[in-house]
Amino acid sequence: MSLFLSSYENRLDAKGRISVPASFRAALNNEKFAGVVLYRSFTNKCIDGLSMSRMESLAAATDKMGVFDNALDDLSAMLFADARPIQFDVTGRIIIPADLLAHAGITNTALFVGRGNSFQIWNPDAFRAAQNKSLENLRASRPNLII
Amino acid sequence: MSLFLSSYENRLDAKGRISVPASFRAALNNEKFAGVVLYRSFTNKCIDGLSMSRMESLAAATDKMGVFDNALDDLSAMLFADARPIQFDVTGRIIIPADLLAHAGITNTALFVGRGNSFQIWNPDAFRAAQNKSLENLRASRPNLII
């Protein structure tokens, strides 16, 4: 499985469609499911994205764990309930559900950010702000870190 | 077999019909039986649903285990006695039996909740309450779990 790398800023059209970056689609091109799975990020004001096959392996993992751990059973239940499978159209676009857009504060343009095995979708400004902040945090906590 | 993912809130009409979400129907589209199997959830105030083929594999599994496991035998007996096979109409709707609706406290609208290999049908408010509670439980038992 190839990785999600780099960042791409794309536009939402009048119908709410947005192109998934070609290189991200390439990272998904031998998947059975021609699309992505989206989530509200638990930690950030952004959307998390991954492949269906990765979703399935997460499902399998928590499925096994659930036998020994009720809390994790709850967790996996939540995982399924919140996952949004979304198919590409012919030209590689998706429609991001309105509640996810709202959560991420996305209106006109969105930033696709590679994260290796997954990716995120951000309001471009919010992403830059968040990145600056985490840079500050890093500097504060590790003054001699080479940055 | 594809997974039941995401959540969909649909309405019951005057005759008690309700559309099964298209994506759930898609997860069932090469089943012999054009419908679902419903039963009262043992653990929650909701309805559990699965495909007929999964019902059959449960039968096969408990058949093997039942000989050695009385508790499991009881459970599966209850499951089969309680299970209700319900066919889709032409447009993909079902009629949920009144006693199941009562058990789940469903009146006007119902929430179909994906659970991977199965799904649940909830009163929307009751589901949100239950989800919040299990989130609290998770936080309490695993404070550093990222949620």
Place this chain on the structure above:
DNA sequence: TGAAAAACCATAAAATCCCATAATTTGATT
């Protein structure tokens, strides 16, 4: 005969398909 179930028809909103075009990247050739 009467009530419930099934079949049938209708419709608005949403999603998808199809085609077109602008922008960008790639590659080839000088």
Place this chain on the structure above:
DNA sequence: AATCAAATTATGGGATTTTATGGTTTTTCA
């Protein structure tokens, strides 16, 4: 290195299909 042609990608919009939902009629069967 510069330039042009070809392919790919992002974006836009109209036409078509699907989906959820509602209502009416027919069938079933107790």
